[in-house]
Every structure is written in C-alpha cells, then in structure tokens.
Amino acid sequence: MKIETPTDIFFDQLRDLNSALQQVAGTLPDLIGWSTANDLRKRLEKYHELILSYLQEVSAIFESHGEDSGNDKCKAIAGLIEGGNQHLEIAEGAVIRDLLLIAHSSRIGHYMLAASRFAGGIATTCGLVVEADVITENSTAQIDFMDGLEHIASKDFGVEIGGAN
Numbered sequence: 001m002k003i004e005t006p007t008d009i010f011f012d013q014l015r016d017l018n019s020a021l022q023q024v025a026g027t028l029p030d031l032i033g034w035s036t037a038n039d040l041r042k043r044l045e046k047y048h049e050l051i052l053s054y055l056q057e058v059s060a061i062f063e064s065h066g067e068d069s070g071n072d073k074c075k076a077i078a079g080l081i082e083g084g085n086q087h088l089e090i091a092e093g094a095v096i097r098d099l100l101l102i103a104h105s106s107r108i109g110h111y112m113l114a115a116s117r118f119a120g121g122i123a124t125t126c127g128l129v130v131e132a133d134v135i136t137e138n139s140t141a142q143i144d145f146m147d148g149l150e151h152i153a154s155k156d157f158g159v160e161i162g163g164a165n
Contacts, residue, residue, distance in 0.1 A: 007126045011067050013119045014058060019074035020115055021055040024108055027081045035101050036094040037156055043148045044105065050145065054138045061131050080107050095157065102153050106146055106161070113142040 003012050028048040035041040062069045084104030091097040120135035153159040 006122055007128075010119065010122045010126050010128065010131075011062075011065075013115070013122060014061060014067075015070040015072055016074050017112075017115045017119050018055070018058050018062070018069050019072055020077040020112060021051055021058060023074060023077050023081055024112065025051045025055060027085065030085065031088075031101055031105060034088055034097055037098045037152065039152050039156060040098055040101060040149075043145070043152060044101070047105070047109075047145050050138075050141050054141075057134050057138070061134065077108070077111055080104075080111055084108070099153070099157055099159065102149050102157075102159075102161075106149050109142055109146040109149070113139055113146070116142060 001008075003009055025048065028044060028051065032041055032044045032048065035044055059069065061067075084100070084107065087100050088097060088104065091100050116135050116139040120132050120139060123129075123132035123135060150161045153161050
C-alpha cells in the first residue's frame with residue numbers, strides 16, 4: 001500500500017494507533033496485577049476501560065470508511081511495553097514496583113498521546129471532523145490519565161514529576 005495523500009497518512013497513522021491500543025490493552029491487566037497501591041490500581045483499571053473504549057471507536061472509524069485496520073505491529077509501543085515490563089519483573093518490593101509502574105505507564109500514556117494528537121491533526125486536515133473529534137476526546141483522556149499518575153506519584157510516594165518550570 002502506498003501513502004500518497006493526507007488521507008492515506010491518516011489511515012496509516014490510525015493503523016499504528018490501533019496496533020498500539022491493542023498492545024496496551026493486552027499489557028494493562030499485567031500492570032494492574034502488579035500494582036499494590038489502591039489509587040494506582042484504580043487509575044490503571046480506569047485507563048484499561050478507556051483504552052478498550054478507544055479501541056472500539058478506532059475500529060468503528062475503519063469500518064465506517066470501509067478501510068482495513070491492517071495487521072502491522074506498532075514497534076514503538078512494543079518496545080516501551082517490553083522494556084518497562086522487564087524492569088517491573090525484577091523490581092524488589094511493592095513501593096519500588098509501584099513507582100516503576102507509574103514511570104512505565106507514563107511513558108505509555110505519552111506515546112499514546114503523541115500518536116493520538118498527530119492522527120487527530122491529520123484527520124482535521126483531511127476534513128474528517130467526526131474522526132478528529134473522537135481522537136481529540138481521547139487525547140484529552142490521555143492527558144487526564146497522566147495527570148492522575150503525577151498526582152499519585154506526589155501524594156502517595158512523594159515523587160514530583162515534571163521538574164522545574
């Protein structure tokens with residue numbers, strides 16, 4: 001398949017996002033299982049619901065346009081998941097594991113936000129208003145997820161994320 005138009009770019013990026021969503025949906029049950037802090041577990045459970053819902057919305061976009069979602073694997077999110085999970089498997093103690101879960105989940109969230117923002121932007125460029133709205137709404141939910149992780153890191157673990165302004 002060639003990529004020749006902005007619409008081609010949109011569906012290419014949506015395929016990558018779809019793959020990333022599938023992979024994140026697949027790893028979140030493990031992350032939830034590894035979490036011991038109640039607020040963190042709840043945040044991850046809510047994120048899992050969000051990802052599953054977003055996956056359905058992305059599938060509906062493909063279907064409404066008669067496009068195939070493809071079977072490409074998003075290698076970027078695969079690497080993030082694999083690397084983060086390796087650290088979690090060797091973490092000693094609940095607090096250390098929960099802190100690593102926050103770091104790992106934050107990286108995943110940032111990737112998902114970047115992928116969503118670009119897909120939403122190119123959808124707007126293509127005049128795909130409904131699709132852009134769906135993606136933008138989910139971008140906002142990604143930001144809320146990451147803000148929640150930062151709050152948990154600060155409140156429960158005394159770790160301030162973000163550094164100097």
